[in-house]
Amino acid sequence: MTDRTVLVTGATGQQGGATARALLAAGWRVRALVRDPGAPAAGRLAEAGAELVPGDMGDRDSLAEAARGAHGVFSVQPAAGPPHGVEEEVRLGVNVADAAHAAGVRHLVYASVGGADRDSGISHWNTKWEIEQHIRALGLPATILRPVMFMENHARPHYGVTGDAALVRVIPPRATVQLIAVTDIGAFAALAFADPDRYVGRALELAGDELSRADLVAAISRATGRPVDVEPIPAERRAALGLGAGDMEAVDSFGGWRADIPALRALHPGLMDFETWLEREGKAQFDALFARA
Known part of the structure; x- marks a missing residue:
């Protein structure tokens, strides 16, 4: 067993990359x-x-080789959606858990989704619950992180505020949404690996802020100096865009995300709210998004 070595899957993606950077900053290999x-x-x-x-x-063979001798594994998979179906996401998550189990790692941290443990009816959330159940069935020493909506999603080309599939246009007008910065997902993963006595066996729903749609849009407009279109997207257009037409309505109807933000901030005092994220990271991302529009 190589102490202080963590295998990070999805390392070139958002959550895996943030976790890799946080671990490196904390002295992990x-x-x-x-x-x-x-x-x-x-x-x-x-x-x-x-x-x-x-x-x-x-x-599975390359996973087994990569996990051999590692202290821990961070597991995150591409979300179900073209070109990957729900079965593929589950298969990949199961493969990583099996490799971690076979290698005898001391700690697996799995990136799930907020609400995975509730009956959301959202297929690409149910996949993560299936993976969670498999991890538990293996008896792995594990921490489950359940992040809510990424702050960064609002600055992405497809789902960002300038895109045809803008998320702000499918959030119900009277709903509130919880948000998390990807950097903070990585920070919580690093905290979990550093303190297994506190985090093994826990599932944490992760958020750094909770805003109404109006407050979210106003904050983006203040930061960028640009108006944000919140005209609803017609249902048939949502389907064509691959939005999963009722996802945000489903979130609203089953009670929304339920992260305990004050408790999370006690664990991680640097946890960013949306305004802080805009100042540190988000404004540059929005400026780049508007420049492409």
Whole structure:
């Protein structure tokens, strides 16, 4: 067993990348599972100090090799959706859990989704609940992180405020939404690995802020100096865009996300609210988004 070494899956993605950076900053050795070591995102990880390990979550042999001797594993999969179906997300999550179990790792941290433990009726949330159940069935020492809506999603080309599938246009007008910065997901993963006595066996719903749609839109407009379109997207257009037409209505109807933000901030005092994220990271992302529009 190699103490202080964590295998990070999805290392070139949002959550995996944030976790790799947080672990490196905390003095951990990071093995970054990457399909293409020559990709720019992989190169940035290597420059930051990560060891690049070629592999794929769909390849059980490469996972077994990558996990061998690691202290911990951070597991995150691409969300179900084109080109990956729900079965594929579950298969990949099961593969990672099985590899961690076979390698005898001391701690698995799995990135699920807020509300996975409730009957949401949302297929790409149910997949994560299936993976959670498999982890428990294996008896792995594990921490489950259940992040809510990413703050960064509002600055992405497809789902961001300038996109045809803008999330602010499908949030019900009177609903409130909880939000989390991806950087803070990585911070909680690093906290969990550093303090297994506190975090093993726990499931944490993660959020840094809770805002009405109006407050969310106003904050973005203040930061960017630009108006934000909140005209509802017709149901038939949502389906064509692959939005999963009723997802936000489902969130609203089953009670929304339920992260205990004050308790989370006690664990991680640097937890960002939306305004802080805009100042530190978000404004630059929105400026780039508007520049492409």
